[in-house]
Amino acid sequence: xxxxxxxxxxxxxxxxxxxxxVRTFTSPNEALEFYETNTDLSVGQLEPILSQLAFIQxxxxxxxxxxxxxxxxxxxxxxxxxxxxxxxxxKLVRISQAMSKLSLxxxxxxxxxxxxxxxxxxxxxxxxxxxxxxxxxxTFGLGSRGYSDPVFVDFVRMExxxxxxxxxxxxxxxxxxxxxRMGVFNRELVDNLVERLTDExxxxxxxxxxxxxxxxxxLGLGRGFLLRRISRLSFENLNLFNQxxxxxxxxxxxxxxxxxxxxxxxxxxxIDSHGIQKLAPNLVSDALFAVALSDYKGESxxxxxxxxxxxxxxxxxxxxxxxxxxLWALCVLDESGQYRDGSxxxxxxxxxxxxxxxxxxLLKALEIVPCxxxxxxxxxxxxxxxxxxxxEMAKFESARLHSEMLAxxxxxxxxxxxxxxxxxxxxxxxxxxxxxxxxxxxxxQVVVDIDSxxxxxxxxxxxxLLAQQGMAVVKVGYWDIRRLKTFDEQQEFLRVNIARAIRxxxxxxxxxxxxCTAASVSSARRVLQDSTSSNRCKTSSTDGxxxxxxxxxxxxxxxxxxNLSRTISICMDDADEGTAGAGNSQEVRMGCEASIALSLLLxxxxxxxxPRISRPCMARSSIFASI
Numbered sequence: 001x002x003x004x005x006x007x008x009x010x011x012x013x014x015x016x017x018x019x020x021x022v023r024t025f026t027s028p029n030e031a032l033e034f035y036e037t038n039t040d041l042s043v044g045q046l047e048p049i050l051s052q053l054a055f056i057q058x059x060x061x062x063x064x065x066x067x068x069x070x071x072x073x074x075x076x077x078x079x080x081x082x083x084x085x086x087x088x089x090x091k092l093v094r095i096s097q098a099m100s101k102l103s104l105x106x107x108x109x110x111x112x113x114x115x116x117x118x119x120x121x122x123x124x125x126x127x128x129x130x131x132x133x134x135x136x137x138x139t140f141g142l143g144s145r146g147y148s149d150p151v152f153v154d155f156v157r158m159e160x161x162x163x164x165x166x167x168x169x170x171x172x173x174x175x176x177x178x179x180x181r182m183g184v185f186n187r188e189l190v191d192n193l194v195e196r197l198t199d200e201x202x203x204x205x206x207x208x209x210x211x212x213x214x215x216x217x218x219l220g221l222g223r224g225f226l227l228r229r230i231s232r233l234s235f236e237n238l239n240l241f242n243q244x245x246x247x248x249x250x251x252x253x254x255x256x257x258x259x260x261x262x263x264x265x266x267x268x269x270x271i272d273s274h275g276i277q278k279l280a281p282n283l284v285s286d287a288l289f290a291v292a293l294s295d296y297k298g299e300s301x302x303x304x305x306x307x308x309x310x311x312x313x314x315x316x317x318x319x320x321x322x323x324x325x326x327l328w329a330l331c332v333l334d335e336s337g338q339y340r341d342g343s344x345x346x347x348x349x350x351x352x353x354x355x356x357x358x359x360x361x362l363l364k365a366l367e368i369v370p371c372x373x374x375x376x377x378x379x380x381x382x383x384x385x386x387x388x389x390x391x392e393m394a395k396f397e398s399a400r401l402h403s404e405m406l407a408x409x410x411x412x413x414x415x416x417x418x419x420x421x422x423x424x425x426x427x428x429x430x431x432x433x434x435x436x437x438x439x440x441x442x443x444x445q446v447v448v449d450i451d452s453x454x455x456x457x458x459x460x461x462x463x464x465l466l467a468q469q470g471m472a473v474v475k476v477g478y479w480d481i482r483r484l485k486t487f488d489e490q491q492e493f494l495r496v497n498i499a500r501a502i503r504x505x506x507x508x509x510x511x512x513x514x515x516c517t518a519a520s521v522s523s524a525r526r527v528l529q530d531s532t533s534s535n536r537c538k539t540s541s542t543d544g545x546x547x548x549x550x551x552x553x554x555x556x557x558x559x560x561x562x563n564l565s566r567t568i569s570i571c572m573d574d575a576d577e578g579t580a581g582a583g584n585s586q587e588v589r590m591g592c593e594a595s596i597a598l599s600l601l602l603x604x605x606x607x608x609x610x611p612r613i614s615r616p617c618m619a620r621s622s623i624f625a626s627i
Contacts, residue, residue, distance in 0.1 A: 019048040028053055028062065032072040043083040044091050046076065051094065054101035064103040077111040084118050089129045092119060096141025108146075116147040124155040132163045136171040139178035148182035157189050164192045169200050169208045177215045190221070198226045201233070209234055210245045213252035220454035222478060227258055235266060243274035247283045247290075254290035256453055257478060261298045264291055268302040276305045284310045285322035285329075292332035293458045303333065311342035315349045321361060323350050328364045331371040332461050347372045355384035360456040362388035367461050370434060393428045393436045396452070402438065405450055405476060408491050409439055409498075418499040418506075432469040435462055445505065446498060448474045450481075472501035 018041065025031045035041070035049050057067055067073055080095065087095070096119060099112060120142055123130075130138060139156045160167075160175055167175070172193045179186065197212065204212070209230055216227070234241075234249055241249065250267045253259045259267075271279075271287065279287070288306050310318075310326050327346045330339055347368070355362065355378075366385040369377055396402055406425065414421045421444070429440040431447055439448040447466055451459050463473040474497050484490045 018045040022048040022052045025052055026056065027060075028056055028067055028070070028073070031056070032070060032076070035076055036072055043080055043087045046080050046083075047087075047091050047094050047098065050076065050080065051098040051101075054098045057103055058101055064105045068105050068109055074111055077115055081111070081115045081118050084115070085122055087122070089126055089134065092123060093130070093134045093138050093141070095119065096138050098141075100141040100144040104145075112145055113147075116142050116145040117149070120147050120149050120152040124152055127159075130159065132160075132167045133171045135159050135163070136167070136174040136178065140174050140181070143178040143181035146181075148184060153179075153182065153184050157186055160189060161192060164196055167193070167196050169197060169204050170211070172196050172200075173208065173211045173215055176219065176221075177211075180215070180219055185219075194221075194223050194226060198223075198229070201226065201229050204230070204233065206237070206240045206245060210241070210248050210252070213256070214248055217252040217255035217453075220452065222256065222453050222482065224479070224482070227256065231258060231263075235263065238266065238270045241270070243271060243278060244283060246271045246274075247279070247287050251286045251290040254294040257294075257451065257458075259290075259294040261294075261296055264294055264296050265298055265300055268300045272302045272305065276302070276309050279306075279309065281310060281313060281318045282322050285325040288329035288333075289325040292329035292460065295458070295460050296333070307334075307339055307342070311339065311345070315346065320350065320353055320356060321358075324361050324364050324368070327368050327372075328457065328461070331368055332464075343372070347376050351376045351378060351381055355381045359388045359391060363392055363456050366435070367457055367465075370465050371461075389436055392456075393438075396438065396450070396455075397428050399452070401450060401452060401478075401481075405448070405481075405494075406439065408487070408494050409448060411487075411491055412495045412498070418502040419495065423498070431471060432466060434465055434469070437466075444472070444502060445470060446472045446474065446502060448476060448494075448498070450476045450478070452478050467505075470505065472498075472505040474498050474501045 018038075021034065022031060025034065031049050031053050035046070038045075041049075053067070053073070056062065057064070084092070084095075096116075099116065102112065104112060119138075123138060135156060142152070156178075164172075176190065176193055179189070212230060213227075213234075215221075216223070231253065238246070246267055250259075250264070250271070253263070268287075268291070276284075284306055288303075288310070291303060307326075307330070310322075315323065323346055327343060327350065330343045330346075334340075334343065350365070350368075362385045365381065366389055369382075369385070406427065409423060409425055412419065412423060423441045423446065424443060425448075426440045426442065427438070428436055429442075430436050431440055437447045438450050440446070447463075449459050449463070459473075459475045463475060466473050474494075476494070476497075480493065481490060484493055
């Protein structure tokens with residue numbers, strides 16, 4: 001006969017590895033009872049217990065207060081802290097991983113903060129002890145707990161730069177996210193990691209692509225060359241992504257302002273192929289917010305499915321972040337008022353909750369307020385939103401791009417068209433009692449905003465509301481201004497768009513003009529440069545000392561040189577202002593198109609005729625012949 005013997009936890013610990021036993025636990029109480037029974041465990045054996053507790057907490061959604069109020073868990077953290085110096089480097093990394101997965105109470109945890117500090121001090125003493133993947137995971141774990149000691153940051157930076165060529169795509173992405181969580185931006189490290197990612201982009205897995213787009217969108221990192229390659233890889237292989245990854249791609253690309261209407265349609269179709277009913281509320285809200293942020297102009301039926309999927313739910317179990325995202329998206333997309341009842345229900349739920357400390361949520365709510373019943377908001381919400389906007393605008397004002405735009409706008413000279421006088425720019429001004437804007441000319445009622453990649457909400461809803469107040473609104477897209485390389489091109493881009501915005505405000509009948517793009521300005525300048533450079537006459541002569549003088553001399557084209565983009569915009573100014581009383585926008589467009597065509601024809605004629613006239617003079621030049 002077989003005799004069954006009861007196995008105590010201590011006996012089991014001796015027979016089996018601690019890690020194997022701990023993996024069988026399904027509740028925090030089981031893991032903590034095992035820890036309390038086996039008091040002689042080393043720090044290496046305590047690590048699996050902490051990791052399993054973090055896994056159980058995240059998978060079962062156990063409230064953080066319930067775990068951190070248990071004295072046994074607090075003793076576990078204190079024991080690990082006291083023995084951390086004797087811990088192996090690999091175990092140190094695993095402990096940091098477990099810490100990153102723990103959900104902390106609302107006020108944080110002093111024990112976790114002290115453990116992170118002690119681990120950072122121990123790690124800085126171990127030069128060349130970590131692999132590229134280990135240093136990334138260690139930094140990510142401690143960074144997620146808010147540890148950003150300058151000594152530790154410098155240690156990690158030096159270690160990462162030494163091994164940057166050995167980083168895998170996942171490790172490089174994790175390092176970027178770790179530094180973001182620590183609130184540190186080191187340009188040298190970022191440039192090296194981005195270069196490494198560019199070299200290894202063909203080795204990206206679907207998970208790497210999603211994580212890279214997500215991290216870049218959180219950082220507001222606009223690296224066009226890498227993003228273009230990632231975008232091409234993504235859209236060529238949409239069938240390799242699961243539904244959650246597709247939503248994250250849609251959300252990330254939209255925050256990077258890297259999506260067109262056709263791209264949104266493709267992603268929505270791919271998401272719908274997996275079934276909208278399977279999406280969690282937070283993913284539905286992310287998808288709707290991303291579509292609205294991308295200034296979507298299509299009519300995909302998937303949008304109605306997403307809205308219905310969210311509004312039909314019980315809002316009590318939905319997070320505040322998801323509620324705000326969906327309401328902001330409805331304010332942008334639902335201009336017809338089809339979902340007005342659902343919007344009111346969501347708004348009542350949002351403003352019945354105390355205002356959060358999350359600045360991004362408050363900025364989204366600020367744009368929602370003018371679109372809903374003002375009686376729903378409270379004094380606490382209004383005060384919190386105003387404070388968040390002031391902090392955000394102060395951050396924008398200190399950015400380099402903001403200073404560059406100010407110099408460009410102030411350099412625009414008034415002309416005979418829509419910009420009749422010099423712009424008197426005010427920075428960080430509140431306009432129409434609604435929002436603070438980047439640049440504002442009070443006399444001409446011109447608003448200029450930069451759609452930077454770190455702006456939480458784009459400018460779609462904000463500018464629509466300001467235009468309804470009678471403002472001439474100008475959006476400066478991040479990619480537009482970066483595509484224009486020279487100061488003159490950037491200045492011309494701004495001048496044309498400001499002039500068009502002023503005309504659209506003064507004469508609504510002529511507002512059908514499409515905004516000037518960076519591509520149109522740069523192509524116009526290339527045409528002009530090609531036409532002038534191909535018609536230069538090479539002449540030289542000698543002075544009294546026998547030295548060559550003269551060099552290249554422009555032909556007669558220089559006396560009648562046409563600035564093509566300026567000719568086009570002046571033509572539009574004159575045509576709009578000359579026919580504004582009639583209000584016939586079709587005649588305005590036809591007149592402008594005819595004038596532009598005549599200008600182009602004149603330029604082509606000059607470019608063709610003048611070289612033939614100047615060819616004999618080149619032949620008569622003896623120095624030119626000798627060359």
